[in-house]
Amino acid sequence: MKKYTHAWLAFKAIERLAEADLSAANRKYADGLIQWFMDHRDGVIQGAWYPDAVIKDMASSHILKMTPSDQAAKKFKYLPRTYHLYQSGKNSALKKKSFVIDPGTNLPDRCEAIAHAVIDNLKMQETEHKGSPIAPTDNHVATLLFMLSHYVADAHMPLHCDSRRFSEGWNLHAKIEALWDDEIKKFYAIDKVSERFLYDPYGYPLFIKESQQDYTNSFLKEVAQHLAERKFTVGWGRGNNNVWDFMSALCQYSYLMAYAFIPEGIREEDVTRDNWDNLLGQTESFRNLSMAAFCDAIDSIARIWFRVWRKYIRWERKRK
Numbered sequence: 001m002k003k004y005t006h007a008w009l010a011f012k013a014i015e016r017l018a019e020a021d022l023s024a025a026n027r028k029y030a031d032g033l034i035q036w037f038m039d040h041r042d043g044v045i046q047g048a049w050y051p052d053a054v055i056k057d058m059a060s061s062h063i064l065k066m067t068p069s070d071q072a073a074k075k076f077k078y079l080p081r082t083y084h085l086y087q088s089g090k091n092s093a094l095k096k097k098s099f100v101i102d103p104g105t106n107l108p109d110r111c112e113a114i115a116h117a118v119i120d121n122l123k124m125q126e127t128e129h130k131g132s133p134i135a136p137t138d139n140h141v142a143t144l145l146f147m148l149s150h151y152v153a154d155a156h157m158p159l160h161c162d163s164r165r166f167s168e169g170w171n172l173h174a175k176i177e178a179l180w181d182d183e184i185k186k187f188y189a190i191d192k193v194s195e196r197f198l199y200d201p202y203g204y205p206l207f208i209k210e211s212q213q214d215y216t217n218s219f220l221k222e223v224a225q226h227l228a229e230r231k232f233t234v235g236w237g238r239g240n241n242n243v244w245d246f247m248s249a250l251c252q253y254s255y256l257m258a259y260a261f262i263p264e265g266i267r268e269e270d271v272t273r274d275n276w277d278n279l280l281g282q283t284e285s286f287r288n289l290s291m292a293a294f295c296d297a298i299d300s301i302a303r304i305w306f307r308v309w310r311k312y313i314r315w316e317r318k319r320k
């Protein structure tokens with residue numbers, strides 16, 4: 001995914017938490033996080049893009065690439081039932097088959113590691129006295145949270161979980177991500193000099209009113225509609241206990257989505273913009289794939305941020 005997509009998804013995750021139907025206790029945690037995010041939102045575009053702009057671990061930590069295999073079938077994990085990726089993948093024929101993971105690809109590890117780093121840094125901040133040379137700043141913690149959202153979001157791009165070579169030649173992978181980013185740029189006001197969204201009165205990216213007409217047909221509108229009807233859940237999904245478990249499950253269903261869009265047997269170089277919705281054996285259209293990626297990414301960022309934040313606040317409370 002590209003720069004503005006990443007930042008927009010992060011804002012949507014916060015909006016999702018603001019609107020979620022949560023228990024009274026969870027509402028308090030969420031409100032604290034939302035307030036904290038709003039105080040640091042100017043850094044989202046830069047922070048959420050840092051992994052691509054500076055760290056550049058695209059070939060290892062932005063992906064978990066899978067290949068179908070004939071070994072004994074592996075059991076797939078679960079995701080929250082509300083997920084499009086889960087609903088799409090749970091009946092996939094490929095789910096009866098095993099898969100192998102490309103060595104050196106490790107997106108779930110990266111997410112787990114940054115989640116720990118966020119909590120550790122918050123704890124250090126709380127423990128250290130003012131002016132301590134080892135106390136991390138708020139901006140530093142915010143940047144880690146924004147970076148975390150990047151790796152989490154990347155897992156929802158199905159081609160990040162598929163070992164077939166779609167990033168070469170015509171580069172389907174880049175074409176799709178450019179199309180998504182164009183959509184954000186078309187509908188939301190961005191100050192490209194200061195690298196910030198312009199904000200609406202509620203503090204979220206400002207929707208460009210003049211583009212209302214086009215928006216009717218945009219998948220972004222469909223994403224908003226789906227999320228409005230979908231319950232936000234805090235749980236990781238059955239059998240998952242932490243960020244790593246959840247992200248591993250996510251990558252599995254993202255992989256299944258890649259094959260629902262581009263079925264086995266189709267050669268990478270034969271997929272083009274003209275035929276990508278008419279591939280033999282296809283069960284998910286490009287639009288469905290886009291919708292699933294965006295809706296689920298928003299919920300995943302919201303869930304992971306919320307749980308990381310809550311974990312820290314609980315620690316802080318116990319300490320007092």
Ligand SMILES: [Zn+2]
Pocket residue numbers: 001051052058062150154
């Ligand atoms: Zn990335």
